[in-house]
Amino acid sequence: MLGLNRQDTALLIIVAVLTLLAPFILNPFPEGSGLATLNAGYPDLMQRFVIYGIFAIGFNILFGLTGYLSFGHAAFLGVGSYAAVWMFKLIGMQVIPAVLFSMAISAILALGIGYVSLRRSGIYFSILTLAFAQMCYNLAYSVLGNPNSRFNLTNGETGLQLTLDDPRILGVQRTPDGGIPVPNFFGIEMRDSYDLHLGDWVFTFSGGYYFAAAVMLIAFYIAIRIFRSPFGLMLRGVKSNQTRLYYTGINARPYTLAAFVISGTYAGLAGGLLACMDPLAGAERMQWTASGEVVLMTILGGAGTLIGPVLGAGFIKYFENIFSKINDNVLHGWFAFLPDGLEDFMVTLVHPFVGKGWHLTLGILFMLVVIFLPGGLVEGGQRILGLFRRRKAPPPGPDPEHHPKPTPHVAE
Amino acid sequence: MGILEVKNVSKSFGGLKALRDVNLSVAEHSVHAIIGPNGAGKSTLLNVLVGKLVPDTGSVMFDGQSLLGRKPYEINQMGISRVFQTPEIFGDLTVIENVMIPCFAKRDGVFRMHAFETVENEAEIVAQAEAALADVGMLERRDMHAAALSRGDKRRLELAMCLVQEPRLLLLDEPTAGMARADTNRTIELLRQIHAKRDITMVIIEHDMHVVFSLAQRITVLAQGAPLVEDTPENIKGHPKVREAYLGEAA
Amino acid sequence: MSNSKFTRRGVLRTGAATGAGLALPTIFTSSAAAFTNEPKGPNVVFGFNVPQTGPYAEEGLDELRAQQLAVEHINGEGDGGALNTFSSKALQGNGLLGKKVTYVTGDTQTKSDAARASAKSMIEKDGAIMINGGSSSGVAVAVQALCQEAGVIFMAGLTHANDTTGKDKRRHGFRHFFNAYMSGAALAPVLAKAYGTDRRAYHLTADYNWGWTQEASIKAATEALGWETVATVRTPLTATDFSSYLAPVLNSGADVLVLNHYGGNMVNSLTQAVQFGMRDKIVNGKQFEIVVPLYSELMAEGAGSAVQGVYGSMNWNWQLSDEGTKAFVKSFGEKYGRPPSNSAQTCYAQVILYADAVARAGSFHPCAVIEALEGFEFDGLGNGPTLYRADDHQCFKDVLVVKGKENPKNQYDILEIVEKTPVEQVWYEPDHPMFAGGELGPCNPGE
């Protein structure tokens, strides 16, 4: 289907079903129950899952395929956001031009940064991209963000936001009740949502989420096509052996540059979508920590795999948004069934790992995953699946035809 | 006029003169071996031919066109393929993918964005690659990871990757280095078959005299960066100058 | 089917809301509420959005303590704290409009992006009816705009930049904390008195929004009293080593160094300035002095002995002797074993003020609450008589000028109050050039 083989079609369908049903899947606990804190099915977080998923998918096209580790991808995310907010300010609140403009601007920036940085490889490349991104961040924070200067492109620390007196030449300056209009997709406002009550459960369907999810599915589909294409094969060749590629009549530079621009465009798309969901662009989006975050997402999920980066993105965003909100109150609620002394003990025990300690849990998880699952979360999934299969189908004789792939080699 | 003409090529690294005034003419469809003791400049010459090094003086012409200043991938696109001393293959890719990359390179040139086709659907390319694998007897390993191959298989894979491009000139850098006798003989047989079947011009750089004398039609002996003799294998065998050069090495 | 601008969850905790969608099974229900997160169950949810990680984590923690204390007092637990001294008696210590106040917490990370994500989650997921807290102006402005769009009330925590109630003001945002203009207006006369009117000042300014407004405010106020400004130098916000900016100061002819830095920046620049020996120098025949216009006692702790004798301003200090302060400090100190910081006091007051406005309005409807807060005059929360000005939602009250204590008696005894600048002296008109531009916009019930 859609030019994909059976396996990839199955993957795409599974991902599509999961994203469509995300409001159900992410809200497994009934409202009002103690565990409802762990629910992630509210619009903002669901939007973040898919948007950072796009960011990570794009990053993986560069890093997973070519092995070039960029430490400056946040610059494209940030520029994408600024571009989208400027479109909202100047043109109107329709999201399509905003998103397209984000992609165009970040593609241009990626072309420039990529052209220069790709002259070097390995860690030299990483540091070049880092340097460019940090420059963008610092400029956005200070020189380009001074409200008193004529070149206030970013509004500095506060972040670029909409105001009532923006021109919005093709849209309305203010809504009938005098407020700032909301980004919309042909009338569907990104903030629209609809609640479904099923017994004690509540499921929220958000317009913004489904818009972002649709974009993510398209982005994911394109990524699959790229992975399976001759172009993707060349990129994997770059990662595997550039010398051989060179002596096989292929110039690796335009391939890597194309991959860099594509992945920068993905980042810009993600940044633009972030701005569509919430029309404010802050400079922190471009800081090295944000670049590092997408690196971590990709490696955590499984670099070079199709679905890994999306899993990694979801994982990190879940911790950031859910674990950070578990305070002692919530913990007492969880352990209320225990006798008092034991309850307090459990709360004290769990306390350092949640709420303000969510960083600690995340750090420990990074270490555990990389130590025990060298292929990232995807490998974890494969192992579980493997266990399951083995149990289901006890040795019916080896079948090399169907398991031709050797386990990850350790050749070096 | 040979297909490859090297004229007065010199190359120094600092004070060391690696090549001095090398002249070489390789006739089309021939197998030409370059031999010489260690440090004679064989590898430097090869690197000049493939565009990795730029000579200080002289010219290198391939089929009437200069190779100087061209990048390795441009030189490859002109029809020159190279086999390395230690096989350079795509370890992370499967065997068939390894062979498909040169197929694409031949069809699409140095760069082409085929981001929306699917590799599996390129029937023609797949067929070419499978044929090339069959030629070197590796078709049954087509879905293995290349890194998991044995050393000999890696060499044969690399050879298949070069042959699938149907080069006009194949450069072989010690194609049997580190091989056991039996393997060496198989490789010799394979190269002989290929030459017979496809009539490719080959330049072999080799240490192993057994290989050289089994395959080459002409031999150039390099010593201290300069060509010593160029002749047929029969004449080279008993040549006093060659003995002298090799004796020095043996001692 | 009905669309709602913002999801409300507070409603759902009761499980009571039922209604039929058009052609859909009855399990599809839509709930008609008058405004965002209208509380329909036995509880009402407040959202406390404070930095829990990053450099301001400690300050966030202190804000959280104060917020929890305020919730206890509203629900009638504990000793009632400053409710006993508060001039408005609408709050009875029995919850809010018959509902028990509960709260959720979030981590701003002192980044506007993360702060908005966290606030959105509290609004969308937890049904928070108001957001309170924060430790930076960038975050305050960002979250304030979000609350305006969402239709909930934002009670700002520590935010000192003029813009929060200046060009970035919003109908749904309220600031109890003082601002940079007020710091300048309060500080300048005291400085002139202590150091004379013939002084030459050298400004080091954190290169971002708050730094710029602070620098402009202090510069204007001191120059009006005869000081000369030798130089204003911008320092990167992310800097930790200020030596290259401090090195030229002594040689510049300046005899006062003004550090427009906050938090970690302030700790480092002040400590390092003292290491340059500036406090021991005589320049232009006068003792060289350092001024830190905005103090935070938590950060002053970090600077250790370097703060001794250094002037600055504060919104409030636990050493004040009025009844409201005493009641709050006692309540806070007994619960947590330490005196509250001025950001804690602001957050406490903001929670109480919001709850009181709800009680006086008799409704959680944001428009009613805004109306109750606008122009509200009160006393007894620790800052003396205070006005919540309707034009820009800025509180007007006395401002404290403080000085680092020379011989501290214990670890909390860091600052001493030099003067309580009366509110008249820090008053400005809403159209003052430093605050001009922007408008409050309409009240937005959200649904």
Place this chain on the structure above:
Amino acid sequence: MDAIILQTLNGLDKGSAYALIALGLTIIFGTLGVVNFAHGALFMLGAFCAVVFNRLLSLSYITIDPTQTDFLGNPLKVETPYVIGWFGPEAGQAIIDWSVPLSILLVIPVMGLLGLAMERGLIRYFYRRPHADQILVTFGLAIVLQEIVKYFFGANPIPTPAPPAMAGGADVGMLLGFPENAIVYPVWRLFYTFFAAVVIAAVFGFLQFTTFGMVVRAGMADRETVQLLGIDINRRFAVMFAIAAIVAGLAGAMYAPINSPNYHMGMDFLVLSFVVVVVGGMGSLPGAVAAGFLLGILEAYASLDAVKQILPSIDQIIIYIVAIVILLTRPRGLMGRKGVMEE
């Protein structure tokens, strides 16, 4: 002129910190081939060693003084450090005052053991793993280390003053014939530069003149050959990791008076130190030191007001501009070796 001299001094002491951190990072890169994102955390732990040492020396017994009261009006608890009890107020106070330089006594064993434990317990399993895995695991470790520190010491910076004798400014200019106050520079920072020079010299001396160091240098140049000679290079590399940890720890401990330690100070330095290492060139120790000082001095010059007037905010991006220019003109940084981390 005086401004230039001031900024040069300033660049030297900034550069000292950069060079010390980069030196350790390069040792780990060069010997173990590991990208250590936890190196900033080691710097931070060093600074907290100084804090802990100060706290240990200030351990106090409590007496109640009924004549004074605390902020709630209860009788004041007076704390007296044991050392003052033992050595009398003057000697005891002097010991506490000098706690930062004395903390070397704590830093060397603690950081050394920690380095060994890290290498043996975690890092060595990652020698053959891709750099991406190394980044993830060391970054995770860095987060865990700094969260542990935050758990025990809080998020606020902790004042850790230099000894009073070294706390003020020295009028360097007077020695050079400038007028008073022309060139005043903090004594502690001058000391820091001196200290860094000693540590750098010690590390180079160790590598240059001991057999151990020679083997390690040979191993850095060609690991396989050295292993073929039957030398257990891995064990030596573990010791080098410990040395790198000690260097980072010393850099951090002595930095404590300049920058009151807080739990995230390591992260603030991490990115910068990577830039320094790469500008110096992968695998080159002299390169790392040279790049540290070069970037420190350039950063100091860029913050001159005269420069900022022409190029606003240049001080914030100068390091990155320099890094880009150097990497584009010299493919492997100042003194990088071919083939190290180029894949």
